[in-house]
Amino acid sequence: MAVREELRADVRTLWDYHDLRHEPRPADVGIGLGSHDLGVATWSAELFHSGLFPLLVFTGANAPTTVDRFPRGEAVHYREHALDLGVPDSAILIEPEARNTGENIQFSQRVLAGREIKSVLLICRPYQQRRAYATCRRRWPEVEVRCTSKPLPLDEYLASIGDEDRVVNMLVGDTQRITEYARRGFASPQEMPHEVTAAYARLVEAGYTRRLI
Template sequence: MTETQQCRITDQQWADAALIWDYHQMKHELRPCDAAIGLGSHDFGVPTYAAELFHANLFTTLVFTGGPNPTHPERFPRGEAAHFTERAVALGVPANAVLQEPTARNTGQNIQFSRDSLATAGLDVRSVMLISMPYMERRAYATCRRLWPEVEVICASAPMSLDDYVQAIGDDTLVIDNLVGDLQRVIEYPRLGFAIEQDVPVRVRDAYGRLLNGGFDSRLLR
């Protein structure tokens, strides 16, 4: 999207973005799990919230997963897992409570490689908390249910409104592009075998179509 388009986000487009934002969040009730996985991303909100949940005694083992961020490699040059671990430890999570998985390059690998890391550590995981960016909850859930069907999945992300998230990221167009891109993956990944099918209400599909027509497409699969 061009700078001119960025300055012209309409009230309807904001309403459509808010609808998709709400759809992406699973609204799971948080409860103690055998382990948690902090999914790699461009957002330091993930390890920050993971530390908060650790201190709330919701899990005792935490995996951070991810290599260099493919969209913003300069942000975490030593890989997402390393930088996320440092942030969580700085917030009081004991280093021996954290496993690092530094090679995953996508959400499927985040799940698979973290599962392998937990197994290697000798942990019997029957329930897992996936900690992600707010708009990534549904895709993470669908991916985990496809690749790790025997585990119970609880999704978590820092509780905030779309407006608050946009202010934290500082780029409204990028946030809407990401909302649209993740919804495309929710729709398309089951056909590719990457995730389970999710019901997408008509009103959400309509909002998605309007935002695509408005040019919010930089994060689409090509």
């Protein structure tokens, strides 16, 4: 279902809010967070080839939204895609059990145990950036963390996924999780401007509620 024209400004407001605009910098490890979006693995491979990190972790089991597309698990399929893009097997670790962003961080720490990790580059979907960053700040506060996604304009990203309704529902759900997960102690608090809360409320009222908790 295409987004109604009168709601596009609200979708863009949420999209811009979740984009942290972190400039990718060299890090001890890149961590690709599993999802339905194979573009995360593509961008992870591009960043590896640019020399930003020597080691890449792919993390993720399955969610209801990914089990059909990635039946062997998100991390496994991401790894295979990165290998096809020329990332050497020796530079990839996989964490195939995480089922949410908190576990992505926690279980990646477990995979990396014994290595000196002072800086992390999180690689994820564009609208997951703020939540991933806030989660890492809470669960792994001793590392320097930056977060990045392949830089695509909103309309280009929607076209690449091919399902506007799905993306907007997930964008609305991630916005709710910023405040709700901070309240529950799962993530660090993030400022949310009034225009973001107003856009979120209008999209909820319009029926984009499938990813709400």
